[in-house]
Amino acid sequence: MTREFVDSLSVRWTEKYDEKISKFWKKLPTPLKNISVFCAVLLLGISISGNWINLWVHLCLQINSSVRNIKTINNNERSFEYVELKGFWSFFVAANAVSFVIYLSIGGFLHWYYYVRQRDRAEEWKCQPNKFLTPDLEKHEIIFGSVTLFLNGTLSSLLACYIYNGGPCSVYYDIQEYGWPWFILQFVVIFVYQDYLTYWMHRIFHTPWLYKHFHKMHHKYKYPTAFSVTAIHPVESIFIQSVLATPLFLFPVHWLSFYIVVMYTYYHGIIDHSGINFKSYWWQPWQPDAIFHDNHHQYFHVNFGFNICIWDTIHGTCRQKERVYNEEIFYGKGKSLKEVTEEEIEVDMDERNSENPLAYRNDKLEYQLDRSEIEKIRH
Ligand SMILES: [Zn+2]
Numbered sequence: 001m002t003r004e005f006v007d008s009l010s011v012r013w014t015e016k017y018d019e020k021i022s023k024f025w026k027k028l029p030t031p032l033k034n035i036s037v038f039c040a041v042l043l044l045g046i047s048i049s050g051n052w053i054n055l056w057v058h059l060c061l062q063i064n065s066s067v068r069n070i071k072t073i074n075n076n077e078r079s080f081e082y083v084e085l086k087g088f089w090s091f092f093v094a095a096n097a098v099s100f101v102i103y104l105s106i107g108g109f110l111h112w113y114y115y116v117r118q119r120d121r122a123e124e125w126k127c128q129p130n131k132f133l134t135p136d137l138e139k140h141e142i143i144f145g146s147v148t149l150f151l152n153g154t155l156s157s158l159l160a161c162y163i164y165n166g167g168p169c170s171v172y173y174d175i176q177e178y179g180w181p182w183f184i185l186q187f188v189v190i191f192v193y194q195d196y197l198t199y200w201m202h203r204i205f206h207t208p209w210l211y212k213h214f215h216k217m218h219h220k221y222k223y224p225t226a227f228s229v230t231a232i233h234p235v236e237s238i239f240i241q242s243v244l245a246t247p248l249f250l251f252p253v254h255w256l257s258f259y260i261v262v263m264y265t266y267y268h269g270i271i272d273h274s275g276i277n278f279k280s281y282w283w284q285p286w287q288p289d290a291i292f293h294d295n296h297h298q299y300f301h302v303n304f305g306f307n308i309c310i311w312d313t314i315h316g317t318c319r320q321k322e323r324v325y326n327e328e329i330f331y332g333k334g335k336s337l338k339e340v341t342e343e344e345i346e347v348d349m350d351e352r353n354s355e356n357p358l359a360y361r362n363d364k365l366e367y368q369l370d371r372s373e374i375e376k377i378r379h
């Protein structure tokens with residue numbers, strides 16, 4: 001597949017047909033527009049992880065209790081060595097084909113919605129309003145996004161096929177089996193388990209060797225877009241996907257609660273990489289605003305968490321006003337203003353001034369420092 005092919009399918013077509021799409025979009029009622037964008041993000045999230053095929057398999061097993069009974073018998077009788085992967089290629093082709101089509105079409109639509117439609121008034125919505133990825137980097141993230149997409153699709157089809165064939169796991173289908181209290185509680189358990197592990201995996205990938213060899217690729221996108229979320233190194237992607245699937249084998253999880261948490265996570269993965277000043281809602285006190293991860297891309301080794309902000313607070317890796325961060329300063333704590341050179345301060349100030357106040361609460365730049373404050377700290 002050539003670069004031009006992928007690029008023109010996913011990004012250029014929306015720019016080319018901007019006028020036509022805008023005309024159609026204007027005719028839609030606002031609630032329908034909002035629902036469409038919400039569904040598009042959700043659909044993209046569930047496809048880039050290849051998880052739509054797992055959802056499908058569990059839904060089939062939920063509805064078709066006779067297949068499930070065979071699965072239960074198999075679960076009891078089989079050990080891991082005898083699990084078959086019957087029909088794997090059908091799962092593989094379906095997972096990858098659907099994921100790829102959705103990635104290019106819905107991803108393209110979201111690119112149009114966020115970036116083409118309102119590009120000329122970026123100061124109203126963009127976290128870093130004067131900075132956009134170069135066309136080369138846009139291509140780069142779609143190429144790497146596609147490779148990761150293929151890997152995610154392959155891993156997900158393996159898992160889906162394994163579960164469909166009755167492979168041993170700790171998933172259950174009847175809520176009564178473990179009762180309602182556990183059904184409700186497991187949302188929290190799965191969410192906290194996955195998010196805390198992700199915090200540490202991310203932080204470990206930011207240590208010098210792992211960063212330079214793997215994670216740096218994702219940090220090519222200093223001004224991330226909705227496509228950046230999958231543009232990560234294949235090794236990192238396989239590792240993270242595998243760790244995130246562990247609850248399916250460790251403790252009793254109802255398939256619905258597991259995949260609702262997964263959908264939430266991917267939904268926010270896209271929102272947090274969109275580069276847009278999204279704020280979390282009142283009912284999500286644990287969820288940082290999109291600027292939190294945007295800061296991670298702008299300042300590199302800081303703000304390692306994703307969906308729960310307290311991990312960074314607890315471990316002291318949250319961005320602080322009087323610290324300086326850049327790609328050369330590792331370990332998440334930055335450097336004090338006293339330790340850095342004048343040149344580093346100049347670069348850091350330029351970065352701070354390029355941020356959008358609208359991305360913060362109260363529309364005020366939270367990390368703004370003026371010269372006199374800096375001088376006072378340094379001398
Ligand atoms: Zn990172």
Ligand SMILES: [Zn+2]
Pocket residue numbers: 218224273293297
């Ligand atoms: Zn990122």
